[in-house]
Ligand SMILES: Nc1ncnc2c1ncn2[C@@H]1O[C@H](COP(=O)(O)OP(=O)(O)OP(=O)(O)O)[C@@H](O)[C@H]1O
């Protein structure tokens with residue numbers, strides 16, 4: 264079981280004594296879709312970096328399957344907020360690099376086909392394969408980063424505002440794609456998904472956490488009963504969703520106001 268257990272996690276960046284995260288605890292079951300909300304600067308990206316193994320707890324722990332997360336590995340892939348594509352490599356080579364680590368036994372031709380298929384699935388043309396990140400728009404780069412992450416097919420996906428730069432139609436399409444990937448019964452995926460968009464969290468999440476401002480701790484959490492999950496059709500019809508929406512907005516606003524006083 265790929266449960267992720269965070270215990271009393273606190274974190275300060277090396278060389279600083281300012282705590283960014285302070286006493287975060289959560290038990291995430293394999294197959295949870297976790298949405299993280301919170302004001303800009305509260306530490307959401309930092310938390311994802313810790314989950315990825317790119318930073319290490321100052322105190323407390325993060326364990327996956329009972330083992331402390333010590334570094335990056337193929338079990339977790341990240342879609343970074345700034346896309347994280349290597350600028351000196353083409354979009355295709357960025358994806359190939361990841362695929363080669365994941366499927367070292369497959370031929371380059373085979374992996375190339377997987378990469379092109381993924382680019383098309385996220386709504387990009389095959390000719391994007393040969394383009395460098397600087398030749399692509401922000402939304403196209405973001406979709407390349409998503410294609411790279413999905414093509415790795417890891418049990419845990421860490422996504423930092425992955426749909427932030429996309430138009431509404433592309434965004435809805437990718438939300439649906441992510442949900443169908445997540446819903447795959449035979450292979451449960453755990454997703455950590457940072458968003459500023461309450462509606463997006465209501466549509467996607469099975470667990471929602473709101474982080475308060477720095478030093479950040481959890482100020483609100485809710486587990487959504489599978490029977491109460493909303494779809495695009497029921498998002499504005501269900502009273503339970505309306506109640507949760509109100510609670511989320513109230514908590515986020517209260518946190519902002521408390522810093523203004
Ligand atoms: N490498 C770093 N060294 C020192 N401090 C950092 C570093 N990266 C981020 N910080 C600080 O950590 C805090 C949290 O940053 P983080 O990027 O995790 O916030 P966030 O919640 O993701 O914000 P946003 O919603 O704007 O993306 C900020 O005060 C930021 O300045």
Ligand SMILES: [Mg+2]
Pocket residue numbers: 307308309344423
């Ligand atoms: Mg961030």
